[in-house]
Structures are given as C-alpha cells and as structure tokens.
Amino acid sequence: MSFLRSLQGKTLLFFFLIDVATVGALIATVSDNARAALEEKLEQQLQLTARVASRDLEQELALKWDFMQVLAGNTFMVNSVIDSMGRDEYLKPFMQKLQLPGVAGDQSEVWLLDFAGHVIARNGYLLKHTGQLTSFAEEHWWRKIQEGKPVMAVIWRQGHAHLLFAAPIVYQKHTEGAVVAEFDAMHLRELSAEEGFGTTLLYGQRPLFGAISSEALRRINSQGGEPGEQPALVLQDTIYLVQPLEGFSRQQGLDWSLVLSVPAEKLAQPLRELRQHMLGTGIIMAVLFAVVIGWGTGNLLRPLERIEGTMRRIVEGGNLSQRIQLESRDELGSIARTFNQMLERLERRTAELERSRDEVSLLAHITSASPNVIAMLDLEGRVRVWNKAAERLFGWSQEQVAGSPFLAKLVPAGAKDVLPELITRASTSGLAEAEVGLLSREEGLVPVQVLVTRIADGASQPMGHVFIMRDQREVKRLRESLVQSEKMAAMGTLVAGLSHELNNPLAIILGFAQGLARRDTLDESTRSAVASIERQAQRCAQLVRALLDFSRKKLPVRERVSVSVLLERLGELVRGQARRADIRFELLPMAAELPELEVSVQEMESALLNLITNALDATPDGGMVSVSAQPAAHASGVELVVADTGSGMPEEVLQRAFDPFFTTKAVGQGTGLGLSITRNIVEAHGGAIDVKSAPGVGTTVRLWLPAAGAPPQAHRMEATTWK
C-alpha cells in the first residue's frame, strides 16, 4: 500500500487505469465496429458464397441437364431405342460406363427408356437387371416426355429428394424413347458446402438437402424469394441468407432457393477472440507500460529521491552540508542546483545564525554566569534581563521581576533618586557609574558598584539601559586580606632577616653553653642553668631554623620510604607525649599494599609530627588521636589521616588554620607556623592537605602524597574532591 502512495505507485496506477480504460474503450468501440464490420463482411461472404454456390449449383444442374440433352440426341441412343433386337451387343458396354458428369455422377442412375416409358437399360445393366423399376410410364412427367419435352423433376424417395432429368429421344419428330437420370439431391450439397456454413436447398418450402428449422423456414418464406441479393436474416443463434436460384432452375420453372446458414457463433467467435487478443495486448501493454513507466518514473524519481533523501538527511540530521549529487541538465537538475544553492545559502545563514545563537548563548551564559549582576530595563523601566547573579544578590527571580518596573524595589528609602539619576546620566553621556547600596531581599542593604549603560538598536533608537552591578562585600574583604598579606609578607621578610641575624648569636650562645656544660667544674645549679641555656638556645636555634625554612624555599632531599616505617617512627616519638597527656594514641593498621613514598623523610616527619602534636595539643585528657594510612582511592598514592577527638575549630579558625603565625595557642606555646609549614612541605612533595573540623567533635586532617614515581596532580584533585 505504501508503494501505491508513492509518486511512482500513483503514476503506475494512473497509467494502469488509463490503460485499462483505454483497452476497455477500445474493446467496446472496436468490438462494436468489428461486429458491424464482421456482420457486413459475413453478409457479403454469405452473399458471395451464396452466389458462387448457387452458380456452381446451377452450372452443375445445367451440366447434367445438357449432358442429358446431348445424350438423348445422340444417334447411338436413338439407335439403341429402335434397335431392340441387336442392341445388347453395343448398348451393354455403353450403359455399363454411362454416368452423369459432374458431382456424384458415379452415384447417379441413368435409364434408357423406350417410347412407352419402359426401361430398356440402366447404367451398368440392361433391362433384365434393372430390378423393380421397369417403367416410368406412370410418372407424372412422362407425358411431357412423350410430347418431346425434356423434364426436370424432384422425386421423393424414402424422405430423400432426388433430382430427375429426363430427355426424350426423338426420331423423326417422334419420341421413341427417353434417357432418364436420377440422383440424390444430397450430392449437390458438396457444391455448396462451405467450411463453417450450413447449406439448404429449398424447393418451395421443402428442403431438397440440408435441414432448416420450421421457424426459419417460415421467416424465409415471409421474406419472399425475389431475385437479387437478399439481406441476411438473423434468427435465434443462426444467421440465414436466402439466395433464390435464378438461372437454370428458374428456367425449369423450379422455385429453388439456396439457404446459407452460419451460426451466430461464427460472428461471436472472432469478436471473442478479438476481445481476448485486445485484452491480452492490453495486459501486455499494461505490463510494458508498467515496466516502462516504472523505469521512466524510476529514472525521473531517482533524482527526486536523491533530493528527498538529501532533504530528509538535512531534516533528520540537520546537516546542511549535504548536497544533491545530480548532474542532470533537465528541470530536476536545475531544481537540484537551485536547491544546492539554497542549501549553501541556508548553510551560510544557519552558520551565521549558529554563530549568532552561540553569541547570544554565550552572552546568555556570560550573563548568566557573570558574578556581577546584569540587568536591562527598557525605556519604561520594565526589567528585560535579570541574570542569576542578580537573582542571587537580590533574591528575586527572573520570573518575579520580568516585565515590571522592579528596580524601585531595590532602592532603599531615602535614596530613591540614585538610580534615576544614574539613568539620566547614562542617557546623556551613555555611561554612568556609582557605588550605591541596594536592598537584597534576604541580606538587606548590600554595597553594590553600579555601571549603567544606555543601549540602542540598529537604528540608534534607545532601547533601554543595562545595569552591571558588582557586590562589593567580597571586594572589601579581599582588600582587607590583601593588606594583611602584604603585612605578613613584609613580616616574613623581616623574620628571615632577623632569623639570619639571630642565628649567629644563638650559635655563639649555644657553643658557649655547650662548652660550659662540658666543664666539670660547674655546679649543679650552674650546670642546670647552662643546660637550660643550652636547651633554650637549642629551641631558639630550632625556632630560627623553622623561620628560615618557612621563609626560604629549599629543595628537600627525597628518598623512598615505607609509609609504615615512617609512621612507626613517628609513633615512637609521640607515644610518650600522648601517654603523658593521657591521650590514647593509635596507629591504625595499614594495608599491606601501601605504596612507598618518595619524600624528604625529615620534612615529612616534621610535617606529620606537627600535625600529631597539634592533635595531641587540642585533645583533652582521655581523648584519642589516631593516625591511619591507606592507598589513595583514585590515584597511586597514600592517604594519611590524623584525627583527634579534641575541641575542634570553629569556621573562622578553620579558614585561617593554614595562615602563617595564626595560632589559638597561648603566646609562647605556638609560633603559628606549624600548619603553614606542613602545608608547604606537603605541597612541595606534590601532595595536598585539607582539614575538617567541628567544634567539640574533633579535627581530622587528611593529606595525600603521591606514590614513588607517580605524578602529583591527582592528589591535588583528590583533595579538592574531598572538600
């Protein structure tokens, strides 16, 4: 069915219907014409056949008749009639051979009669062999013979018509005998026998040969037997043509008519065959049409299919780079070329549109992603653009502000003129900027940097104003932080220099202290004092080194080390401290497959020790500090966790935990450099560090270190993910 819905199917169906209609019309008209022509032809053939047959018939009759006349006039026959005493000798052989000429002559009977009508001889026999028929004297026609007149008569014998020719044998004007011939009229039928025709020879109303229905006979008789060509008579399923015999038989006074009949089927059969042939031809033509049209439409539609396929691919795939590959120079080729040109133009337009859309989208993204508020108000003050930053900053959604003169809601009381003033300035100068305070729905008054720009359309007609607003709160905080950082940097530089300057006196102090300590002369108090000097000097030196390490970026010496070894050694260092503080320190079991680390062991121990120490310091008695190590989840490396059940840190502390010199410890108990140095060490090893803490719960510090030979990037990402 889908085929029939196609153009090719419809074309085929159309031409098939045309063919069927044409063949039907042809069959109807041709068969009608053919019937008329056939009827005329058949009638002509009937008339011709009838004329020929009647002529042949009459010629045959005339031939036999003339023969009989000649025979009767032959002196041999005259002599034979008269010479009754000696004729056997010569008459017998003659009679044995005697027969009528023409059709069925050998089946005719010929008699030689004497003056009284008695049979002298019959062909083949003499009198003594003539059988029952010995005299024609009683025949009705005999009197005519006696009068010297030849006779042609129809004799009925056992239902069969026999034709009788009798000719008097005259000698000296007296009929001395006669020759009589008789034959079955049925033999004449072969003269008029024509293939496909029935022939009947009518004598009045009685057929001499052939058969004819009584109804046909009645109609024929009512038609009359006038000379000349007769119209055909159609009766029931038979066509009749009556041809009166006008020659010999009419001369003999015989009302004979030859009736030719032909079954109407003879007319219908050629028509039927014609219809069948036309139907067959029509079917063949339909098939040929279908093939040709199918081929033609296929050729015609193939470019269309290409066009359609190209269109479909364009529609389905949206790929405007498709082109119709059609080299035809006809209309379809022109269509294809035009279509290709259209595609090219459309592609360009689409590309331009895409670019425009991208630009619009980009602008939308930019607008949407902008951390600054971007809003546009038309000339009536209605909001047309309201980006996400505006929604976040002011707490009003796009839907809530769209199409309304909403900006007034943002202006706090007492500053109503701020924005109109800016708009006015922007309208006149194109750009106006000011830092104002605007009302956020949830956060109240927010300092905002506002930049107002007037925008116009392509015709330079003003469309409205664009407001770009920046939340100034973070800027203020950064500004403050920058001041602090700059101050810390200056402090660092100062510390470095100071540390360097302190190192030498400390070395001297330590040297002298150690020298003093090695003196045996020292008393205990002195010694203790010296020892205290040495310890404090050592602590100062250590503090100085730490300050130098913080300020000086030196590359650590790295070596491959097992995590478990590293942590076990650290455990040894801190267990005593934990025990003293009545804190449970646990080194949790480690996975056997922990990769080795390639680190500066001293720095890493320092970093970890710093973390553990901080944990122990923050953990009250009875608390617990645990250290665990496990393979990094997403990369080749090790995740180390130092967790405590200490006091935890509030958010503001936590945010500054890694700041240098930031400490919550009492003055003199911490430098504020521990976590800062730790982070520097870890990051210097390509690792990462982060901390989670909740006040009253505890703090967990995680750090990731790359396995030996692994790149460091993944750990930083992992650290970010953990946050």
Add this chain to the structure above:
Amino acid sequence: MQQLGWVLCAVLLWSGATSAQDNPPIVLALHADMSSGSAAAGESLRRGAVLAIAEINAQGGLLGGRKLQLMVRDHHGVPARAEAQMPEFVETPNLVAILGGKHGAPITASLRFLHQHQLLLLVPWAATTEVVDHGLTPNYVFRVSARDPLVSEFLVAQAARHGRTRLGLLLERGGWGRSCEKTMRQALARRKQAPVGVQWFNWSDEDMEPQLAALESAGAQAILLVANAPESSHIIHAMARRPPERRLPIYSHWGLTGGNFVQQAGPSLSAVELHVFQTFSFLGARSARTLAFIAAYHQMFGTRRPEDILVPAGTAHAYDAVWLLALAIKKAGTTDRPKVRAALEQLGPHEGLVRTYSPAFTPSRHEALELSDYRLSMYTPEGVLVPSKPRGRP
C-alpha cells in the same frame, strides 16, 4: 396423320354402309411406319391395300358380302411400338391378318407373339430374312416382297456387272442391317470375295463422312447401302460433298425409297451415282390390270401420272398382298386365321401387279417374289425412280 385418319374414316364409312351385325367386316390391319422416317412406305402400303380392298369390296366383299376393313397402326418403324400394339390386334374382332412393313425389326420382334396368337402377317415390304425364316411353325408370315439374301445377291451382281467388285458395306445399325451384312457377305463369298469394309451408322446419324472415308480408304469401288430414307439422304449429301472423282457409286437396298428421300437428298441426289434395288415400277406399264390400277389410284389419290404414285413397289406389293389374302379367305371360306394361313399356302395362280403368282406361296415357300422380279433403278434428276438398263444392254 390427319390425312390418314380421314382416309380410314372414309373406308370405314364406305364399308360400314353395307355392314350388319351378322355380316361383320373382315378387318385387315396395316401395321407400319405411317409417320416417321419411312412414312411414305407406310402410306404406299396403305394406298395399295386400300385400292385392293376397294376393288374387293366393290366386287361384293368376301365370305358372302363381308367387307374388308382396314385398320392402321403406326409403329414408326420402332420394334417396341410394334410389340406394344400387337395385343390390340389380337383383341380386334374379325381381324384376319396384318399387313406389316416396311421395317423388318418390328416384325421379327413380334414374331413370337404373332405365332402365339396365330396372327397372320402378310409382309408387302420387309426384306429381312428372319421375317419369314424364323423357325416357328406353323409359319404365319407370308411375304410379298424382296428377301435380303436375294437382294444382296442382286446388288452384288449388279455392281459386278458394272465392274465393281471391291465393295464396301454401309449398313444401318439394326436387325435389317445385320441381316444384310450377313447376306451380302454370303453373296460376295460366293464370288470368292469379301467386303473391303463394313461401316455402320445409327438411326438419325447425320454425319456420314467417317463411314465414307473409311470405306474409301479401304479401297471400295462401290458401296452397298442398307438404309432408310433419312439416313440415306445424309449419306448422299456426304457423298455429294466429296470431290467427284472420290464419289463412290452406291448400290442401295430399297429402304431409302420408303421415305421423303428425294426431298431430303435434294440436289445432292443428282451428284451421286445411286442405284436402287426395286421390284416394280408403274413406269412403262402395259398390262390392263396395271393400267386399271393406275387409273384407280389417280382417281382415289388425285394423282395424274404414274411417276406420281407414291413408292411404286410398296403400293404394288400391298395391293397384291391384299388380293392374295382375299383369295385365301375365299379359299378358306372363313376368317379363321389358321385356315386362312393354310389357304394362303394353297392358292392358285393369281395375276398381280408385280407379277403373276403361280402360286404365290406354298407350304414350304412363303416368299411370293423371286430374284427375277428384282431390278435396278435410278433416280432421274426430277427425283423419279426409273428402272435402269443394265450397262452394256442395248
């Protein structure tokens, strides 16, 4: 036929005037071709018979005044017709005899019937041998006419007298022709000869050229012809159409004289040397009986000259035959045919026209004429048949 009927009626009326129930006429039948190719012969027979009957009746009739009455039946010379008519003769009361001629075949065809019914037949004209020599006894046939063996002998002799010994036979295809073939061959055989050729023709044949050419090519010096008038006239025409030097002389039986031969032959007749067998001629008659006959003939038939008498031989033969029959009836004293037949064999001398019969018949001889009665005749340019003098005779 109308003329014949008129004559018959006249005879009947003439004789009927004297007839009575107790004196019935004696019927004599003439059975001949009265209307066909030899109608002249039939008519001549009738005239001769009528004249004889007239004389006899004029003399008081026979058997105590019973008149002779003539009934005529025409058989066209066709045997079948003759046979068909025979029963009527049997059934005809007081019929005493039949005069039959000139064709032999009708007679021979009827011989058995004649014999069976004791029909007495007098033959004034028919030369066929078997007419008399038929082997039936008693023989009811008496002939006052020529006889083919003698005619054949005569014609062969006449031709020989003319120096024509290489003879061809030209015969009608019939009983008469076959009879003559036989007798002519016999006549020639007696002279150690045979016909150089025998040609046949059919009744009614008109083209005789082939037969003449055949006989000529066979070397015939002359032709012995056996034919009736119609066919003979065509032979004469055919012969006349030939160059004179190739025209063969013809010695003919008398059959051609029995019809309308002279008129049919026309001018050709004088172009051909035609000798015709005859037995009698009124020309040059001197006897009182003959002259009286001629006179009576003229009176009855309106003729004026002897040359006008139709077919002299037939007329004379019939006349003589009726007289011989009358004599026999007288002699027998009855019309009973067997007795009359016997009386005919017992007749005494009688002077007839043809000859004086002394007697005409005997029990062993039913032939009234003999060879000496035969003569040869020729047609004059006027068509009159006149006796010809033998060549070399002064």
